[in-house]
Amino acid sequence: MQKVGRSMTEPLGEVQLNRSKMDIGQAFINFQLWLETFFLKKGYILLFIGFLLGRALILAKLTPFTLPFFAAVYLLRKDRAPLALVGLTAGAATLSVQNAASAFSISFLFLFVFRISKKWLSNEMKALPFYVFAILLVGKIAEGFILTNTVTLYNGMMAGVEASLGFILTMIFLQGLPLLSINKRRQSLKTEEIVCLIIILASVMTGTIGWTIYDLSIEHIMSRYLVLLFAFVAGATVGSTVGVVTGLIFSLANISSFFHMSLLAFAGLLGGLLKEGRKLGVSLGLLIATLLMGMYGEGNGNLMITLYETGAAIFIFLVTPISLTSKLAKHIPGTPEYAAEQQHYMRKMRDVTAQRVSQFSNVFQALSKSFSNYDATSSRDDDEDREIDYFLSNVTEKTCQTCFKKEHCWARNFNTTYDYMKDIMTEIDSSDGIVSPKLSREWEKHCTRSKKVTETIQQELTYLKANQKLKKQVHESRRLVADQLLGVSEVMGDFAKEIQRERENHHKQEEQILEALQEFGVEIEQVDIYSLEQGNVDIDMAIPYCNGHGECEKLIAPMLSDILGETILVGKEECAAYSTGFCHVTFRSAKAYAVETSVAHAAKDGGFISGDSHSTIELGSGKYAIAISDGMGNGERAHIESQETLELLQKILQSGIEERVAIKSVNSILSLRTTDEIFSTLDLAMIDLQNAEVKFLKIGSTPSFVKRGSKVMKIQASNLPMGIIQEFDVDVVSEQLKAGDLLIMMSDGVFEGPKHVENFDLWMKRKITELKTSDPQEVADLIMEEVIRSRSGRIEDDMTVVVSKVTHNTPKWSSIPMQNMRKKAN
Incomplete structure (x- = not known):
């Protein structure tokens, strides 16, 4: 029972402890929010800063901080x-x-002059430093005259120095005071803003000169704390800068503080270098700097007092909340907190962009659905019955309305009359305007105006057919638009997913690859990894000038192949223009297959312009497209037509739209843009470089052939040429290729070119089988030569042969094994 009791009380104690921690944490957050509201939002920090700046001195006499601070506050936060x-x-x-x-009088004088002349100012921000300079110069000279009843050169020079300092301080306060606002700053601090902030803080701390606690100088403690804070947040560069600037301000305020400038600068540098040791490392840097400078730099000083001041600064630094340092680090470039903040901001912008693209995708999808469902609201049978009713209504309106037997035909024998007229319409439609004698005799017995009704039906039927054809075209165009909108929606949807796919951080893998290559003896300047996905590796490198020796292809790519466990090739290379520059190289995953393509072509009668056009398109999705287009006829017009067909197809395919939709879109453009009977064929082969699968899309084109050893396969599909009709179904023929296969595509000038040949298929298969070479260019030339020889050397049509050979993508250089480094980057 005792054990049970203890086990029951222990969780209760943990709950109470957790609640206490939560209450303390919440109380600290509430206190922090109260401080921010009281000092920043309500502006009481300006009261505190103003008090310290009001008693701050330069050269133990000048007070140049008063008017610049008041003028900047008046302009920014009136x-x-x-x-x-x-x-x-x-x-x-x-x-x-x-x-x-003096401070009150000069401030009042500034308000008086500035308020009067304000209406003539176009840019108050630029004019304010000049106002401060003039008011300080006049005010200090007048003050000296009132006190001494004379104007001396010394007083004038000191007034000029103070006015000049006021001019500079005004610009510093204008740039630095916004940093003390409550606004949530997203942007990073510029170097000038950081320096201005340091000058303001150091100037404020000069107001504490002369304050001591147990013989410990407040300004020394706070200046060292400031150096510790910035060295911890931003490193050695900013830390040493803070030390130099702070020490210089204190030296101007009190010449006896000149020694502290070197102490603070050295402490900032040393503390920043020991930043990896966190707060203790930075504190150790200040302690070492204090000991060194205290022993050798200040002979008449008290080393123990200096150490006590350093200890107090370290204590304040150690108890500083990490939230304060994190907030400060978010605004200083080069810090991990700044990088995380930027990454968070970019992630947010990425999500917003992806959301907008996804919304556009949904809009296009809804439009596509709207076009697709427009005709689904009513059945085809209902539409046909309605059309027949409208058709017969038009006929009866022109014939039966004035007939004396209208009542007899339509009131008493409605079904009979309706069926007769419907049968007549059907026979005229199916028999080219001829009505069978039997139906004609029966109709003449039933109707007194049989001939007129038949003629009217034949005339109205012509209008009905034209109307039906127009409706069909509208329906087909609507369906085509729906397909195109759906294709755009899918592309935008995929694009939104790509945007949301966050680029992974590969810092560790970058260091491992850099270390591995350098250990092998290859000098690398920088490695940037964008993707390590299997089959989709993307790595950028900067290497020193290689003088064209091919180190990337011969050394780096083989070593990466062994490290990553897959074949890596040089995707893109930009060599340096001079010996001290760097070459920028992109390494990508090698595709499983490669395609080598050669072409042989000739224009009709040996002309210069051919109506045939061909293109090879390497798409980013790992596909290789081969296309031949044959414009109708010959010459320049046919060439322009076929070339434009391929250009349109290339742009649409590269946008990511699926092949069927791409071809339908091209066909729609060609059929709608002109009324001329200018058509073109299209023979498209899409080869997947990962598995060698090929898809053939043939629009009015001739068959293609695949040669595998001694076997020849024919690829054929039936579609009308592009541009004849607006809507058609694209037949897709798929075939699995193998390494060593030859894909032979040709225009009709080659396929139908042989003379005195009845079966072109058998003749072409026989010629391809008899080929003794597998070189694509030689195959294309031999086929072209055979066709021209069969015509006794005459070229009676434009001729194009495209031969592609599929091979395994074997790199020139084998992998170089890396000892103990294989798969490190995985």
């Missing part, structure tokens, strides 16, 4: 300007009543 003025006056009062009166 509603909080009274708080800043109160803080500045109170701070100046801690020095002397004279300083307080």
Whole structure:
């Protein structure tokens, strides 16, 4: 029972402990939010900063911070300007009543002059530093005259120095004060903004000169804390910069602080270098710098006091919440927090873009569905019955309305009359306007105006056929538009998925590959991995100038092949133009198969312009397209037609639209753009380079042949040429190719070219079988030569032969084994 009791009380204690932790955490968050609201949103931080700047001195005499700060606050946050003025006056009062009166008077003079001349200013931001310069110069000279009743050269020079400092400080405050606002800043801090922020913080800290706690100087503690904070957040570069700038500001304020500039700069550098040790490493850097500079730099100083001040700064730094350093690091380029923030922002933008593309995809899909379902609202039988009713209504309106037997035919014998007229319409439609004698005699007995009714039916039937043809064309066009919209919707949907597929971080794999190649003795400058997916590897590298020795193809690609466990080839290479530059190379996965294509072509009668056009298109999806188009007729017009057909097809295929929809789209464009009877054929073969499967899409084209050893296979499909009708079904013939196969495609000028040949198929198969070579160019030339010889050397039509050979994609260089590095990057 005791054990049970203990087991029951232990979870209760854990729950209470977790609740206590949650309450403490929530209380800390609430306190942090209260501080942000009180100091930043309500602007009381300006009161605090103004108090310190009001008592800050330069060269132990000048107070150039007062007016620049008030002017910047007045321009940027006019509603909080009274708080800043109160803080500045109170701070100046801690020095002397004279300083307080001077600060208030100069600020009032600035308000008076600026408010009067404000209406003539086009850009207040640019004009403000000049106002501050003029007001400070006049005000300080006037102040010196009031106190001494004379204007000396020394007073004028000091007034000029203070006015110049005020001019510079005004620009610094204008750029730095927005950084202290409550706004959520997404953008990174520029170098100038970081320096301005440091100058503002250092200037504020000069207001603490003379403050001590147990003989420990407040300005020394806070300046070292500032260096620790920036060295921890941004590294050695920014840390040393903060040290130099802060030390310089303190040196100008108090010449005895000149020693601290070297201490702070060295501490920032050393702390940034030890950043990998987190807070303890940065603190150790400050401690070492304090010991070194304390022992050798300041002979008359108290080393123990300096160490105590360093210890106090380290203590404040160690208790600084990590949330504060993280927020600061998000805005400084080069930090991991900044990279994570940028990645989060880019991910958000990517998701928004993908969502918009997906919405457009849904819109196109809905439009496609709307076009597809437009004719599905009523059945075809109902449409036909309705058309017949309208047709007979038109006939009776022109014939039966004025007949004296209308009542007898349509009121008493409606079904009989309706059936007779329907039968007459059917026979006229099916028999080219001829009505059978039997039906004609029966109709004459039934109707007193039989001949007129028959003629009217024949006339109206002509209109009905034209109307039906027009409706059919509209229906086919609507269906074609639906297919095209659906194709665009699918492409946009796939694109949205690609956008949402986040690029993986491959930092570890990049380092491993870089290390492996460098250990092998290959010098690599940079490695960027975009994809390590099997069969879709994408790696970019920057290597030193290789002087054309082919290191990428001969060394790096074989080593990558062994590391990644698949064949890697050079996809793209940009060599450096000079010896000190870098070559940029892209490595990609090798396809399982390669296609070598050769062409032989000739124009009619040996002319220069052929009506045939051919194209090879390597698509990004791992497919290889071969196309031949034959324009109707010969000459330039046919050439333009066939060339435009292939260009349209290439652009649509490269957009990612499926082959059937692409061909239908091209056909629609060709059939709708002109009324001329200009048509073109299309012979398209799509080869998948991963499995060697080929799809043939033949539109009015001649058969193709596949030669595998001594066997020849014929590939044929029946479709009308493109541009004749707006809608047709594309027949797709699939075939599995093997390494060593020859794919032979030709235009009708070659296939139907042989003279005195009855069966072109058998003749072409026999000629292909008799070929003793497997070289694509030789095969194309031999077939062309055989056809021309059969015509006694005459070329009576445009002729094109395209021969493609499928082979295994074997790299020139075998893999180079990497000891203990294989599959490291997986």
